[in-house]
Every structure is written in structure tokens, then in C-alpha cells.
Amino acid sequence: MGSEMRIPHTRRDFGELLRIHRIRRAATQHQLAGLSTVSVRAIRDLELGKAHRPRRDTVRLLADGLGLTGRERVEFETASAAPGWATPAHDLTAAPPPAPLDAIVGRDAEVAVLTELARSGSQRLVTVVGLPGVGKSRAVLEVAGALGDLPVLWSDAAAEPAPDTLAALVRAALGSPGSARGADMAAAHLAELVGAAAAVLVLDGYDRDDVDRAALPVLLQRCPGLRIVLTTRVPWGLAGERVFPLGPLAVPAPDADPESVPSVRLLRSHLSRLQPGFTHTATGVGALCRALDGIPSALEAAASALTVYPLAELVEELADDPFDIAGEHLDTHLRRAVATLDAPVAALLSRLVGLRGGWSMTDAVRASGLRAGVCAPLVRALLVRGLVRCADDTDRTRFTVLGLVTALYRARRLTAKEAM
Numbered sequence: 001m002g003s004e005m006r007i008p009h010t011r012r013d014f015g016e017l018l019r020i021h022r023i024r025r026a027a028t029q030h031q032l033a034g035l036s037t038v039s040v041r042a043i044r045d046l047e048l049g050k051a052h053r054p055r056r057d058t059v060r061l062l063a064d065g066l067g068l069t070g071r072e073r074v075e076f077e078t079a080s081a082a083p084g085w086a087t088p089a090h091d092l093t094a095a096p097p098p099a100p101l102d103a104i105v106g107r108d109a110e111v112a113v114l115t116e117l118a119r120s121g122s123q124r125l126v127t128v129v130g131l132p133g134v135g136k137s138r139a140v141l142e143v144a145g146a147l148g149d150l151p152v153l154w155s156d157a158a159a160e161p162a163p164d165t166l167a168a169l170v171r172a173a174l175g176s177p178g179s180a181r182g183a184d185m186a187a188a189h190l191a192e193l194v195g196a197a198a199a200v201l202v203l204d205g206y207d208r209d210d211v212d213r214a215a216l217p218v219l220l221q222r223c224p225g226l227r228i229v230l231t232t233r234v235p236w237g238l239a240g241e242r243v244f245p246l247g248p249l250a251v252p253a254p255d256a257d258p259e260s261v262p263s264v265r266l267l268r269s270h271l272s273r274l275q276p277g278f279t280h281t282a283t284g285v286g287a288l289c290r291a292l293d294g295i296p297s298a299l300e301a302a303a304s305a306l307t308v309y310p311l312a313e314l315v316e317e318l319a320d321d322p323f324d325i326a327g328e329h330l331d332t333h334l335r336r337a338v339a340t341l342d343a344p345v346a347a348l349l350s351r352l353v354g355l356r357g358g359w360s361m362t363d364a365v366r367a368s369g370l371r372a373g374v375c376a377p378l379v380r381a382l383l384v385r386g387l388v389r390c391a392d393d394t395d396r397t398r399f400t401v402l403g404l405v406t407a408l409y410r411a412r413r414l415t416a417k418e419a420m
Ligand SMILES: Nc1ncnc2c1ncn2[C@@H]1O[C@H](COP(=O)(O)OP(=O)(O)OP(=O)(O)O)[C@@H](O)[C@H]1O
Pocket: 103, 104, 105, 106, 107, 130, 131, 132, 133, 134, 135, 136, 137, 138, 139, 205, 231, 232, 233, 266, 296, 297, 300
């Protein structure tokens, strides 16, 4: 559509909306003046974008004259009140990423791949998906730091942006499922600001139901140099979306030296802060990391539990119920993830849960009785949902079902439907 390429200005946007409503009602400017008691000149100036922000009572009279009610009226009033989002004070560095609080552990390969994708712009919409607390935001924060001069606009779904800031503009541009018109204008503003510049927009922690999903393709179309990196728990399912599953940190094999393995290093770094000068045995720490699948948020919780629990006792406790430490939210999330799998994926998972240690695609084919071409996308679906992970960092062709997922099955904590 030709009009999509044009970037309307806020004030003209209200004018356009006014004109659209007037024409839809087959009224001339004179007739609308009669109906609304607003002068013909005022209506003409507004439609031409010559008049600056209309007064509120003028907008009310116009809305009455046009007979606008409900959502149409709200949109009309919102359009007239469009705040000065993109004031000249805004530049693309006005919504920077937060400063990392401590050093990242591991993730070299993931950060390198994501940085290259964002820098080259070869993939303009990259969605980093993974379980809650797996480290999506932390990994992308590292990417932002590695991008050097490339401007990064960071929008955190959990933070309420201050009014009239670039962050507020980004938020408004994402819209919400029911506010297409306001979002359109904010997106136009943002597009005006970004122009053709190379920039990375990080949307951190947005769920696909939080926003008007269609806003993303529109932004990408209007800003040819823009790349979007999204962190979220479930892919959005947009055309051209490159899904990047982020698994937990590697955990040590029972017989391997655990010390250089990322999950152990992260747990040790928490412990050294909480219990300076105190050392836990390598076997115990390794066992703890395995029991928690190397999920960073769970490791953080384990470290604080260790300030009051002896390690051996904690490991024993976790064998009974790992969610005691991993957290109820992971329990809920994993159950929902299992419950919402498509039937063939769920059926495959129930076979894979029984396989011990790392398995290859050949093993999965054998265990499921499926053809390789059918089995591979199903395993991929399990990786994307975070229920299956790579068995270790160096060999990306061996996989394993998360220990936490196995625990759900073993303890029959899944309902019949969930465990089908
Ligand atoms: N590789 C890492 N090194 C050090 N700390 C990490 C690492 N990954 C995650 N963390 C820390 O673990 C915690 C959880 O990570 P993060 O917030 O990035 O998870 P998330 O996947 O974005 O979760 P959510 O889905 O809830 O947004 C944070 O405190 C984060 O700083």
C-alpha cells in the first residue's frame, strides 16, 4: 500500500483522521462546521496540519459533530493529544541498555552469533527464546555492549517509561492489541527519528500478547537500517522471525572436572560473594548445578539457600523436589509448556524422557519410531520451548531432556493431559 511508505507528522495525522471521519460521513467542511459549531477555518487548518494542537473542547465539539462514540472517539481524542514524543532532544542513544551489574559467565558462542546477526543486519528480527531466568536478557545485554558504535535502543517490558522520553515513544509504537491508531502515530514518529540509520532495537521481555504484533513488521519496513532483537519466552510467529533458542548454562557430567563448566563458575561466583572464604566440594557443587539444569536464576536461588543449608542436604532435597529451589514460576511455566505442545511433539517428549544421558537424532528416531524428517522438526520444537537442551557446549548434536522436565514426569506432577 503506497500510503504506508509515507511518514505522517503527528499534527497532520490528527488532521487526516478528522478528514477521514468527515468524508466517511459525507459532510463538507461547511456542514461539519454547522454540526460542530467549530469554524470552517479551524476545521480546514486542522485538516491541512496548519493548526497546532487543537483545544480539548474543540476536539469534543468535533467528535460530537461527527457523531463519534466508543473506541473511535477515544482514538480521535488520543490522536489530538499526541504528545511531543520525538522532540529534537531525542536521539537514538536516549534509551540506552542498563549497565550490567556483574560479569557474564560463559555464553561466548551465543553472544558472538547474536552480535554478528545484529551487526550485519542479515536477520532483521531475531527472537531470543528460552525459559524464565535462563539468561536471555543478560545475554542480549552483552550483545548490546559488543555492538560498539551501533546505536542500541533498549526497551524493557517490565519498566514503565517516563512520559515524553524515547523509551515512552518505543513503548507507544508497540501499541497494545486494541490501540492500533495511537501505535501507528508513535510508530511513524519513531520511524521519522530512526530514518534509514543502522540501529538495533532491543525489546526485552515482551510477550506476544502484550503488544500489537503487527507493529514490528511496519517498523522494519519504515526503517531499512533497523534490526530488532526480542527476548521472550515463546516465539511471536512473525514472518521473517529468526528464532534463537537460548538453553541453560552447560552443566558438568558426573565424572568430569566441574570447575571450568559455566554453571559451576556462576554458582561459585555467587557463593564467593555470599560466603567469602568458604569452599564447597566440587562434587557437591556439580551435583547442584545438574539438579538445577544450569538455569542461572535457579543457581542464584541455590547460592542463597546454601547460606543456611548444608550442601549435601540441599542436594538431597533437590532430588525430591527441585522446584523448591528452582521456583514455582519455573514449575508453572514448564507445565504450561508441556501442556501446550502439539500432540506429536508431546508424544515424542514422553519417549525422550526415558532416554538416559545425551542422545542424538538417531537415538530419538529409534526411540520414537518416527522418520528422521518428521522427528527433526519435533526435536527443534522441544528446543525452542526450552524442554530439551544441547547435552554439552562442545557437541551440538547431542541433546537431553531437562532434568526439571524429567522430574515433572517422574513425580507424576503432570496431569494426564499434560503428560500425554
Ligand atoms: N551467563 C550469565 N552470567 C552471569 N549471570 C547471568 C547469566 N545469565 C543470567 N544471569 C543472571 O541470572 C538472572 C536471570 O537472567 P535473565 O534475567 O537474563 O533471564 P531471562 O531469561 O531474561 O528471564 P525472563 O524470562 O524472566 O526475562 C539475572 O540476574 C542475570 O543477571
